[in-house]
Amino acid sequence: xxxxxxxxxxxxxxxxxxxxxxxxxxxxxxxxxxxxxxxxxxxxxxxxxxxxxxxxxxxxxxxxxxxxxxxxxxxxxxxxxxxxxxxxxxxxxxxxxxxxxxxxxxxxxxxxxxxxxxxxxxxxxxxxxxxxxxxxxxxxxxxxxxxxxxxxxxxxxxxxxxxxxxxxxxxxxxxxxxxxxxxxxxxxxxxxxxxxxxxxxxxxxxxxxxxxxxxxxxxxxxxxx
Amino acid sequence: xxxxxxxxxxxxxxxxxxxxxxxxxxxxxxxxxxxxxxxxxxxxxxxxxxxxxxxxxxxxxxxxxxxxxxxxxxxxxxxxxxxxxxxxxxxxxxxxxxxxxxxxxxxxxxxxxxxxxxxxxxxxxxxxxxxxxxxxxxxxxxxxxxxxxxxxxxxxxxxxxxxxxxxxxxxxxxxxxxxxxxxxxxxxxxxxxxxxxxxxxxxxxxxxxxxxxxxxxxxxxxxxxxxxxxxxxxxxxxxxxxxx
Amino acid sequence: xxxxxxxxxxxxxxxxxxxxxxxxxxxxxxxxxxxxxxxxxxxxxxxxxxxxxxxxxxxxxxxxxxxxxxxxxxxxxxxxxxxxxxxxxxxxxxxxxxxxxxxxxxxxxxxxxxxxxxxxxxxxxxxxxxxxxxxxxxxxxxxxxxxxxxxxxxxxxxxxxxxxxxxxxxxxxxxxxxxxxxxxxxxxxxxxxxxxxxxxxxxxx
Numbered sequence: 001x002x003x004x005x006x007x008x009x010x011x012x013x014x015x016x017x018x019x020x021x022x023x024x025x026x027x028x029x030x031x032x033x034x035x036x037x038x039x040x041x042x043x044x045x046x047x048x049x050x051x052x053x054x055x056x057x058x059x060x061x062x063x064x065x066x067x068x069x070x071x072x073x074x075x076x077x078x079x080x081x082x083x084x085x086x087x088x089x090x091x092x093x094x095x096x097x098x099x100x101x102x103x104x105x106x107x108x109x110x111x112x113x114x115x116x117x118x119x120x121x122x123x124x125x126x127x128x129x130x131x132x133x134x135x136x137x138x139x140x141x142x143x144x145x146x147x148x149x150x151x152x153x154x155x156x157x158x159x160x161x162x163x164x165x166x167x168x169x170x171x172x173x174x175x176x177x178x179x180x181x182x183x184x185x186x187x188x189x190x191x192x193x194x195x196x197x198x199x200x201x202x203x204x205x206x207x208x209x210x211x212x213x214x215x216x217x218x219x220x221x222x223x224x225x
Numbered sequence: 226x227x228x229x230x231x232x233x234x235x236x237x238x239x240x241x242x243x244x245x246x247x248x249x250x251x252x253x254x255x256x257x258x259x260x261x262x263x264x265x266x267x268x269x270x271x272x273x274x275x276x277x278x279x280x281x282x283x284x285x286x287x288x289x290x291x292x293x294x295x296x297x298x299x300x301x302x303x304x305x306x307x308x309x310x311x312x313x314x315x316x317x318x319x320x321x322x323x324x325x326x327x328x329x330x331x332x333x334x335x336x337x338x339x340x341x342x343x344x345x346x347x348x349x350x351x352x353x354x355x356x357x358x359x360x361x362x363x364x365x366x367x368x369x370x371x372x373x374x375x376x377x378x379x380x381x382x383x384x385x386x387x388x389x390x391x392x393x394x395x396x397x398x399x400x401x402x403x404x405x406x407x408x409x410x411x412x413x414x415x416x417x418x419x420x421x422x423x424x425x426x427x428x429x430x431x432x433x434x435x436x437x438x439x440x441x442x443x444x445x446x447x448x449x450x451x452x453x454x455x456x457x458x459x460x461x462x463x464x465x466x467x468x469x
Numbered sequence: 470x471x472x473x474x475x476x477x478x479x480x481x482x483x484x485x486x487x488x489x490x491x492x493x494x495x496x497x498x499x500x501x502x503x504x505x506x507x508x509x510x511x512x513x514x515x516x517x518x519x520x521x522x523x524x525x526x527x528x529x530x531x532x533x534x535x536x537x538x539x540x541x542x543x544x545x546x547x548x549x550x551x552x553x554x555x556x557x558x559x560x561x562x563x564x565x566x567x568x569x570x571x572x573x574x575x576x577x578x579x580x581x582x583x584x585x586x587x588x589x590x591x592x593x594x595x596x597x598x599x600x601x602x603x604x605x606x607x608x609x610x611x612x613x614x615x616x617x618x619x620x621x622x623x624x625x626x627x628x629x630x631x632x633x634x635x636x637x638x639x640x641x642x643x644x645x646x647x648x649x650x651x652x653x654x655x656x657x658x659x660x661x662x663x664x665x666x667x668x669x670x671x672x673x674x
Contacts, residue, residue, distance in 0.1 A: 031652065034494040035595045042393060073236040078592050079563040080243060086556040087247040091254060094552070098258035101265040102287075112388070112602065115555060116595040118495040198393060198441035199667070200491050204660035208653045215648035223651030247556070255552045326535070332608055364606055443670055 016138040020146035022218065026119045027150045028211045029221065033119035037151055038203040044167050047155030048148075050114075055144035056092075058120050059137060061085050065128040066136035072129070081124045086115050119147055154206045162197030264291065269385075270320070271298040277354050277369040277381045278302070278345035283400075302354075303344045309336040311463030319343060325365045328358040340459045345371070352380055355460055359452030362444040364388040366397065366452065370406075372413065376464050379411045379422075384449065394445030405436050413457045421454035473617045476609075479672075480621030486596045487629035487659075488666035493596030497630050498655055507634035508627070510591075515623030517569065517591050518600050521562050522619035525601040526612050528557060558601040566592040596626055633659060 026032045033054075040046045064084055065072070072080050093111050096104035114120070123143055128136040159165055164172030178189040196202050215221045229235060271294050272286040280286075280301065286294065304319035319341030331338040343354040351374050358367040364387035371381035384397040396402050411422060412433045420434045424446045429435045438446035486492045493514070501507045531537050533554050538545035574581045591597060600622050609615040636658055645654050 028652070031499050032495055034498060035491055038491045038494065039390060042390070071230065071239065073230050073239050075231065075236055076240055076564075076567065078567065079240070079560060082559045082563050082592070083243060083247055083556060086559050087250060090251060090552070090555060094251075094254045094258055094262075097265065098261040101262075101269070112555065112598075115559060116598050118595070195440050199664070201660035201663035204656045204663070208649065208656035208660070211653040211656065212646070212648050215653070219648075222647050251553065251556065329608060333610065360606070 013135055013138050016135055017142035017145075020139075020142040021149065022146075022214070023221070025146045025150065025214070026122070026143050027147060027207060028214055030122065032122045033117045033147055034207075036114075036117055037147075037154065037207065038200045041151055041155040041158055041203050041206075042162065042198060043159045043165075044152065044155040047151040051144065051148035051151050053114055054117060054119065054147060055141070057085065057088055057114050058123060058144050059140040060088050061120055061124060062128040062136040062140040063133050064088075065124045066131060066133045069129050069131075077129065078121075078125075081121060082115075085120055085124075089114050119143060150207065150210055153210060154203055157206055158197045158202065161194045162202075164191075164193055267320075268294055271295060273369050273383045273385065274298065274302060274343050274354050277371040277383050278343075278352050279371065279381045280345070283383065301345055301347075303346070305342050305344070307340045307342065307459055307463045309338060309340070309459050309462075311459055311465070313463075314339060317341075322356075324356040324358045325367050329365075335455075338459075340463075342460060342463075343369075350374065353460070354381075355456055357452045357456035359448050359455075361386050361389045361397075361448040362394050362442070363390070366445065366448055368397075368449075368452070370453075370456065372457075376461075377412050377414050379406050379413070382406045386445070389445050390442065393439065393442040396439050396442065397445060397449055402439060409433075411436070414461065419458060419461055421457060422450070423454070424450035472614065476614055476617045477621035477624075480618050481625040481628065482666070482669040483672050484622075485625040485629060485666055485669075486599065486622050487626060488663045489670070490599060491663070492599040493594045493626060494659075496591070496594050497626075497633070498652070498659070501630050501634040501637055501655065504631060504634045504638060507630045511623075511627030511630045513591055514594065514596065514626045515620065517562075517566060517597055518619040518623040518626075519616060520569065521565050521597060522600050522604050523612050523616050524565065525558050525561055526604055526609070526615040528561060529554065529605050533557060554605065558605075559598055562597050562601065563592045596622070629662070632662065 020026060024030060027034065027037055036050060036054075040050045061081075061084060065081060068080075068084075089111055093104065123139060127139045131139070156166070159167075160171070164170060164177065172191060172193075176189050176191040178187065178192045230239075268291045272283060275281065275294070275298060276283045276286055278301075280297070289297070306314045306317045306319050306322065308314055317339060320343075322339055322341045324341070327339060341356055343356075345352045345354060352371045353376060354369050354371045356367065356369050358365060360366065366384060366386040366389065368382060368384035370379060372378065373380040382403050384403060386395060386398055389395045389397065406422075409432060412420070413422065414420060415434060422434055422436060423431075424436045424438050426438045426443075426446075429437065436450075438450075483489065487494070487497055496510065500510050529537070531540065533550045535549035535551060536546050538548045538550075570581075600619055603622075604615050604618060607618075609618060633655070637655060640654060640658075649657075
């Protein structure tokens with residue numbers, strides 16, 4: 001058995017990590033996890049926190065479900081998967097709340113979003129249920145990073161143009177921004193933040209732009225109408 | 226494999242086992258961590274009240290130990306509870322009232338609600354800190370608002386929320402939004418008339434009683450407005466009686 | 470009665486699951502190629518929402534919320550099981566979806582033919598869990614109001630997906646840049662529809 005066993009980092013397994021970054025990206029190709037991509041990409045930091053939470057939960061859930069794959073009855077597999085994911089997420093949330101309250105306040109918003117993130121369900125269903133823990137682990141990493149880079153790109157654009165900052169640090173001075181000087185009553189400044197960037201629909205446009213760029217480079221991904 | 230994993234018995238067995246395992250994990254976690262979590266929440270509430278009272282900024286208060294905060298709070302803050310008509314209720318500790326739960330429980334009957342108020346006094350100043358609760362886009366929002374000696378001008382405010390969108394609605398918990406309430410004096414009363422405060426879009430027409438809304442967070446902003454509008458009324462009644 | 474109408478109109482237009490909250494996007498984008506299938510999925514969402522929201526309403530008010538167990542006797546009045554609400558809601562949604570699937574398959578094969586393939590998709594549709602969470606948050610006064618909310622939200626979701634599918638059917642005749650075809654243009658259309666629906670936000674009911 002050990003002779004046949006392939007190494008964890010074989011070519012085939014490395015493909016599990018690389019593919020989701022581009023050719024089978026969870027957001028732009030598989031259309032999974034869109035809700036959260038829209039909701040939390042207003043700032044780069046949020047996008048990053050969300051991505052890391054998804055990375056963690058996806059790895060844990062993928063490995064756990066993969067270990068249990070021969071035990072889970074087919075009929076109730078969706079409930080079983082959801083319960084496992086929800087238990088993981090709530091456990092983490094409860095522990096954070098008790099020991100690092102500040103961090104938990106930042107994360108608690110995402111808890112619900114993680115449970116319903118279809119990337120997690122999608123990967124459990126499509127991969128972990130039929131594969132060994134090792135490859136499932138790699139698949140989780142690949143997909144989480146495929147999700148991460150799109151979120152970061154969208155978050156970056158939205159934060160720069162919507163709030164004039166990167167990671168919470170102002171890059172456009174407040175003096176430049178159009179405002180009324182309380183002392184003189186005159187309007188000052190020449191720049192206005194793009195309010196559209198703060199609304200959810202803009203994330204759809206930005207993801208569409210990513211898709212456009214991605215498919216122009218990689219023509220085999222182009223769909224028929 | 227000997228076991229047929231699609232048989233009804235196995236399915237039920239598996240489901241029950243899973244539920245029991247997950248249930249035990251979650252229930253024991255909740256039980257073990259409850260005290261610590263509640264201590265954190267109580268600590269934060271004290272910090273909010275002290276910060277609204279203008280004792281120190283939230284950032285400074287966060288560097289204090291939990292026991293220091295509690296001592297400070299007990300030393301500087303007095304507590305009262307009123308009913309809807311402004312009569313004091315004896316025997317209830319204001320701090321122990323969870324305002325969000327209290328508002329939810331008495332949603333249809335504000336007259337039976339308990340209204341806690343905290344007061345902060347030092348040699349030359351006194352402030353009244355009023356807890357508020359309302360609804361944002363995704364969940365409850367709440368806050369503490371400090372009124373000055375005249376029981377009319379807002380002198381300090383903090384908001385918090387359970388699950389507003391980070392970067393949009395969540396901005397109510399940040400300093401720039403809260404500063405809007407104190408940069409220019411905001412009044413609760415317009416002459417003899419009770420006004421509350423309005424959160425409006427696109428320019429302030431009545432800057433004494435209005436606040437600029439957060440762009441992109443209409444529902445949260447409206448929630449803050451609605452919360453501010455209902456918050457002060459019973460206290461105004463109470464104080465009116467005391468003054469007369 | 471007017472309360473119910475208000476709740477329904479509000480949840481269809483003002484608080485549309487797709488355009489105001491962007492919930493349930495994954496299946497919305499994936500299954501909107503033709504009006505017929507889109508309508509099928511939309512109908513399934515309405516149906517599942519109308520079953521799960523009232524069930525979760527009962528669960529919330531008689532089991533999970535603080536003091537909800539009071540009907541079991543004085544001793545139970547202080548229990549607070551709200552930390553379980555996420556997992557309970559999602560378990561209820563998933564089990565009802567599977568239950569519905571089995572019942573429909575057995576007793577209404579024709580309906581199953583129409584809805585069947587969409588039912589498993591719905592368990593992971595964020596709009597269903599979103600429905601349960603909004604119901605919990607907004608504290609509807611009665612199970613009737615909660616059901617009205619579920620009905621309105623479902624209809625809103627149905628309108629959104631059918632409208633998108635209709636546009637996608639027509640867009641086939643347009644000359645869309647090749648890399649944007651399919652998913653890309655769908656994202657853009659949804660964004661534009663979302664902006665259009667924001668006009669309803671100003672309505673006060």
